[in-house]
Amino acid sequence: MSGTVPPTAVRVPRRRGTELLLTAAAVGICAYGYANVGLAAEGTVPPDTASRAAGLGALALAAHLVVRRCAPCADPLVLPVAVLLNGIGLVVVHRLDLDTPGPPAAPAQLMCSALGIVVFAVVLLVLRDHRLLRRRAGLLGIGALVLTAAPLFFPAVNGARLWIRAGGFSVQPSEFAKVLLTVFFAARLADVHRVAGGRRLPRGGGRRCKGKGKNKKEKGEGGERCRVVVSRRVLAPVVAVWLAGVGLLVAERDLGASLLLSGLFVVFLYVSLGRPGWVAAGLLPVVAGAVVVAALEPHVHGRLQEWLHPLAGYEAGEGTGQLAQSLFAFASGGLLGTGLGEGHSVMIGFAVKSDFVLATVGEELGLVGLTAVLLLYALLVTRGYRCGLTLPDRFGRLLAVGLATLVGLQVFVIAGGVTGLVPLTGMAMPFLAQGGSSVVTNWIVVALFVRLSDAARAPVAMPAARPAAPRDEAREEARDETRDEAREEAREEAADAVPAAGPEAAPAGAGAVADGVAGGAVR
DSSP: OOOOOOOEEEOOOOOHHHHHHHHHHHHHHHHHHHHHHHHHHHSSOOTTHHHHHHHHHHHHHHHHHHHHHHOTTSOTTHHHHHHHHHHHHHHHHHHHHTTSOSSOSHHHHHHHHHHHHHHHHHHHHHOSOTTHHHHTHHHHHHHHHHHHHGGGGSOOBTTBOOOEEETTEEEOHHHHHHHHHHHHHHHHHTTOEEEETTEEOOOOTTOOOOOSSSOGGGBOTTSOBEEEEOOHHHHHHHHHHHHHHHHHHHHTTOHHHHHHHHHHHHHHHHHHHOOHHHHHHHHHHHHHHHHHHHHHOHHHHHHHHHHHOTTHHHHTTSOOOHHHHHHHHHHHHTTTOSOTTOOOGGGGOTTTTTTTHHHHHHHHHHHHHHHHHHHHHHHHHHHHHHHHHHOSSHHHHHHHHHHHHHHHHHHHHHHHHHTTSSOOOOOOOTTTSSOHHHHHHHHHHHHHHHHHHHHHHSOEEEOOOOOOOOOOHHHHHHHHHHHHHHHHHHHHHHHHTSOTTOTTTHHHHHHHHHHHHHHHHHO
16 A cells, blocks of 8 residues: 655754853853953953853843744854854953043943844844745845935035934944845845756756756756846846945945945856856956046045055155054064053054954954954854855855855955055954944844854755565465476476587576576566
8 A cells, every 4th residue: 555655854953052052152252351451451350340241141142042942953153153253342342442532432332232132133033034035125125225325415424424323323324235235136136047948947946957968057958058047137126226336335435335245246146147257247347446436536545555555654754554553563463462451553543443453353362363363254154155055045045145255255355454455445344343333234144144044954854765565475475486386397498408419518508597487487
């Protein structure tokens, strides 16, 4: 009797206990750093070390409980890495507050971190399936452009229109807009499909064109070559939103965000289409626009000259610029650093807590500490790319790759800028730099990472093995008897047919013929 065999779910280890232990270790490391700063500055452990550690631990525990409840199969490394980076940023900002005049920035940064964790929890509670974002891609794209254009109606600060200020609060809308644009790009480019032999292939998750040939990705089921088809309906909105976003950011003199958006657009083109020609088509306007802006904008031209000649002012006896001071800070840190609270990176001056916060890490924690921090970012990015490889739907894969690229590009541009590898662009280091909008946005990115990794690691239903049919002993005995009788009869007939000239070959030849005939009889 045949029946349908119910599928069985392949159990995936959830590792929520591992996540809790790593999160507790991250909080402990941050508390140790805070105590170390107090010892270096005042010679004693700050009396509020325990309360600060308890506050950060409570926030981290709340985030862990939300993950355990709403995303039980999520990657266990994403949340601990985010907590550790955020805690290190709080410690570094507090350390710089001790040597810089004006109101301290660490309390506001702590409040924004708490707000970011609250937003992290809200995203996980509300967004139970990442595919719901695809249905609102158009609204998200329009919202991103509105947020990007909003600072144009507010006064400029230091020559740039980046913030919306109301009372004593300020918000940088471009930080939120870049996440919305990432979702929009992923949703629109997920509609790209492949065509083989004039037939449109299904847009299922991870399906390829099958067939013979060296490159199976480019062969159809009948052996014909596949080609990527991009309709104007798919590509035109993406290009229009990209150009509008970059134009608004350049008008606001937010050159770092415009560079980030352009790089993100090029990566999306390559990942979704898989053709180097599209990458070249995306890079050409980016490079041309950068050259034009560098030639016409004095501020950008000055940063370019400082990048090309960082020690020109020092050699001319006119003092050192920010980039030169940053390089001096890295050099004085050496291998193990001067120790938290014992460096002199405050000599960088303006933006030491935001654009050049990595210089403080390099000086006071040394090359070893700086490498550890960069490896934390690398771990976060690679976990995002891992989600992009394992998610079943195309939109989820593109979104995971886009978010990982968003974080990776920021780290590369900022780290390269303060070390002299690339020109300075004026972006905030994720989690480390001062900036409430940046911290909240990064926690939204982490929430999306958690949601995507939960979908990627969720149990997969696999068809169960069909149970073996019950044995019928009577039928097996009858089959054996029939086989033996047929074999004996065939052997006797074969023996009668053997010629007299080969008596020695008779047993072997007769046995082979008999076995063949017996097998045919049984079949």
